[in-house]
Amino acid sequence: MPLEILGPMVVLGIAGIALLLHLTGQTAPMRFETEDDARRAWLREHGEDAPGTVLVAANGRAALLRLGSGALGLVTIMGADPAARYLTGASWETTTKGLRIRPPDFAAPRFDIALSEEDRAAWLALKDQTT
Amino acid sequence: MTDQLTYPDVVALAVPFFIAAILIELTWILIKRRGGRYETLDAVTSLIMGAGNVASGIILGFITFGFLMVLWELTPLDLGTSIWVIALCFVLDDLRYYWVHRFGHRIRWVWASHVNHHSSQHYNLTTALRQTWTGTFTFMMVVRAPLILLGFHPAMVLFCGGLNLIYQFWIHTEAIGRMPRWFEAVMNTPSHHRVHHGRNPRYLDANYAGVFIIWDKLFGTFVPELDEEKPDYGLVQNLGTFNPIRVAFHEWVGIFKDVVQPGITWRDRLNYCIQPPGWSHDGSRDTSEAIKAKHLERNPEDRGTAGFEGG
Ligand SMILES: [Zn+2]
Ligand SMILES: [Zn+2]
Numbered sequence: 528m529p530l531e532i533l534g535p536m537v538v539l540g541i542a543g544i545a546l547l548l549h550l551t552g553q554t555a556p557m558r559f560e561t562e563d564d565a566r567r568a569w570l571r572e573h574g575e576d577a578p579g580t581v582l583v584a585a586n587g588r589a590a591l592l593r594l595g596s597g598a599l600g601l602v603t604i605m606g607a608d609p610a611a612r613y614l615t616g617a618s619w620e621t622t623t624k625g626l627r628i629r630p631p632d633f634a635a636p637r638f639d640i641a642l643s644e645e646d647r648a649a650w651l652a653l654k655d656q657t658t
Numbered sequence: 659m660t661d662q663l664t665y666p667d668v669v670a671l672a673v674p675f676f677i678a679a680i681l682i683e684l685t686w687i688l689i690k691r692r693g694g695r696y697e698t699l700d701a702v703t704s705l706i707m708g709a710g711n712v713a714s715g716i717i718l719g720f721i722t723f724g725f726l727m728v729l730w731e732l733t734p735l736d737l738g739t740s741i742w743v744i745a746l747c748f749v750l751d752d753l754r755y756y757w758v759h760r761f762g763h764r765i766r767w768v769w770a771s772h773v774n775h776h777s778s779q780h781y782n783l784t785t786a787l788r789q790t791w792t793g794t795f796t797f798m799m800v801v802r803a804p805l806i807l808l809g810f811h812p813a814m815v816l817f818c819g820g821l822n823l824i825y826q827f828w829i830h831t832e833a834i835g836r837m838p839r840w841f842e843a844v845m846n847t848p849s850h851h852r853v854h855h856g857r858n859p860r861y862l863d864a865n866y867a868g869v870f871i872i873w874d875k876l877f878g879t880f881v882p883e884l885d886e887e888k889p890d891y892g893l894v895q896n897l898g899t900f901n902p903i904r905v906a907f908h909e910w911v912g913i914f915k916d917v918v919q920p921g922i923t924w925r926d927r928l929n930y931c932i933q934p935p936g937w938s939h940d941g942s943r944d945t946s947e948a949i950k951a952k953h954l955e956r957n958p959e960d961r962g963t964a965g966f967e968g969g
Contacts, residue, residue, distance in 0.1 A: 528670040530716075537712070540677040541705045544784075545698060547681075551688055554698040572895060575952070603898060606697035608779040610898045634908035635898025 556604050558587030565590035568602040568609035576600070582649055584625075589640045591650050599657050601628060603638050610635065619654065626650060663739065665817035670712065672824050679828070680783045686833055687782075693833035694782045701784040703900045707774060708787030710902065718794040725799055726812035735809030744818070747810045748869075751818040754805060755868035758798045760879070763863055763946075768796045769935045770909035777905055779892035781855055786830035789823075791906040822868045826851070846871045849883045856889030859953035860965035862946040881965040894936070894949065909935075 548554065559565045562581040569578050569592055578592040578600065591614075592600040599614040612635050620627040625642030642650060687694050737743045762772035771790040778785050805815050829851040837847045846867040854865040864881035867874050874880035883889070897905060916930040916938075926939040936945035944952070950966060960966050 528667060528673075533670050533673065533712075536673055536677075537709045540673070541702060541709065544677070544680060544684075544705065545702045547684070548696055548698040548701055551684075553696045553701075571890070574956075605779065605896065605898065605900070606699045607695065608697075608892070608896070610896045612898055630898075632898070633911040634895075634904060636904065638898070 555607055556588065557607050557609065558604070559583050559590050559602065559609075560587060562590070565592065565602050569594075569600055569611050571609070572611040573600070573613075580653060582646070582653060584640055584642055585646060586641055589638065591653060593653055593657055597657070599654060601630075601638065603640075614654075619651075621647070663811050663813045665813050668817065668820040668824060669715075672827070676708075676783070676787060676827060683783050683831060683833055694831060695780060696782055696784070697780060699900045700778055700780050701782070703902060703905060704778055704780075704784040704788035706902045707791070707905060708784075708789055710791045710906065711787075711789035711793075714791045714794070721794050722799040722802075723812060723816070726802060726806050726815065729803055729806040730812050733807045733809060735807070736811075737809035739811065739814065743810070744814060747805065747814050748818045748821065750805055750808075750810075751802075751815060752822055752867075752869045753873060754801050755819070755822055756866050756873040756877070758801050759866040759868065760877075761798065761801075762796075763866065764934050765932055766909070766913060766935050766937065767931045768798060770913055771796045773893065773909045773935075774905055776855060776893055777897050779896060781830060781832055781852060781889070781891045783827065783830055785855070785891075786827045792910065825869045830855075842871075844870060844872060850874075850880075852889045852891075853881050853883045855891050857892050857894050858887060858890050859946075859950045860884075860887060860960070860963075861889055862894075862949060862965075864965060884964065894944075894946075 559568065562583055565581050565583050566578050568590075569576075573594075576594045576596045576598070578594055580593040581590055582592075583590040589601065589603045592602065594600050600611060601614050602609050602611045604610075612630050612632065614628065614630055617628050617630040620629075622639065624639070625647055626640045628638045628640065629636060630638075683694065684696055687696065758768075759772070762768045771792045774790045775785075775788055778788055802815055806812055826846070829846055829848045831848050832852070834848040836842060836849050837845070841847065842849065846865070846869055850865045850867065850871050853861045856862075861881060864879055865871070865874050866879055871880065897908065899905070913930060917927045922939050929937060929939065934945045934947075936943050936948065947968075950968075954961050954966060
């Protein structure tokens with residue numbers, strides 16, 4: 528198949544499927560409704576390190592966890608599913624919307640977390656207690 | 659001379675069929691409200707990975723093809739191009755696929771390329787197209803060498819490899835439960851391949867088949883899908899990004915970081931490349947064996963059941 532046909536077909540195919548998915552409501556970021564949701568998301572990937580304290584962001588899109596091992600963990604939303612990361616060695620930065628956390632991980636380089644001032648203070652306090 | 663032998667580029671020709679099948683599966687899911695799920699960013703990432711795979715084939719394909727043509731010049735054997743030779747080539751190439759795929763899960767250097775196919779937490783037809791960009795760098799084309807040396811023309815071997823990939827497209831779906839018994843016994847199916855994509859300890863390192871599931875039964879890697887244990891799709895450690903560049907290269911970066919770290923031996927550095935994923939010089943990470951063993955510690959009643967026979 529000549530590239531002049533294959534190229535546009537691939538580009539239009541991807542764009543069309545993306546549009547269709549979005550318009551039919553498949554762009555549905557999940558939320559952590561409760562602390563238990565966040566806990567379960569953590570244990571799914573790190574079953575041996577049970578969370579103690581759990582701080583769920585008000586918008587339900589991230590949660591900070593203090594773990595049994597003493598380390599800090601973060602669960603975030605990847606589309607319709609959660610992802611979990613240890614925050615050991617991560618850099619923290621205050622932004623106008625909340626926090627920017629960068630774990631030293633090429634596969635999870637940056638999380639922008641929207642937080643109220645109050646929640647941000649609580650997250651930073653938990654971080655300072657831990658490190 | 660058959661040096662000029664050409665076959666159609668079947669994967670490129672199948673693109674319209676892929677798009678149509680995805681639309682049909684999506685419509686089915688939306689109407690029936692079961693049989694799988696889609697998410698926009700996940701699906702787009704998978705499709706971009708698929709397009710990148712085709713592009714990398716166009717850019718780097720000459721390396722594999724050149725290597726195979728050198729072998730073709732060397733071999734005195736030529737089996738010709740009859741339909742029976744093509745059929746035999748297809749079966750033997752599927753055996754070749756089984757071993758490349760098994761290496762892809764058991765040697766980190768090869769996993770760095772293949773991990774991409776497993777990096778979605780979804781399991782639908784777009785997942786099938788989430789293919790590697792870096793396959794050439796695994797050097798797994800050497801596993802094709804015996805076929806060429808036996809007298810199968812390189813173009814025929816690559817044609818069969820393309821057909822193999824196209825076969826595997828339709829099995830990436832939750833919309834099909836089980837196929838007829840005889841079919842499940844011989845062929846790779848949605849049920850068998852769902853197991854392969856599961857991150858459940860029970861399902862790790864199982865069902866490497868491309869087209870014929872018999873290879874897994876022959877070599878002891880077959881695990882049936884259990885109705886009471888739904889596969890949990892994705893990686894043991896799931897990705898925290900949809901960026902295609904990071905999806906494509908993250909494990910290569912991981913290998914690099916591990917290999918250049920200070921204070922380890924040269925043997926350790928080599929092992930970070932060739933040992934199974936999860937190997938570490940200080941035992942601080944878990945391989946699939948360790949994950950299975952820990953699962954059995956917590957769930958001793960699973961010992962000896964499917965996927966835990968070795969423990
Ligand atoms: Zn695989
Ligand atoms: Zn697959």
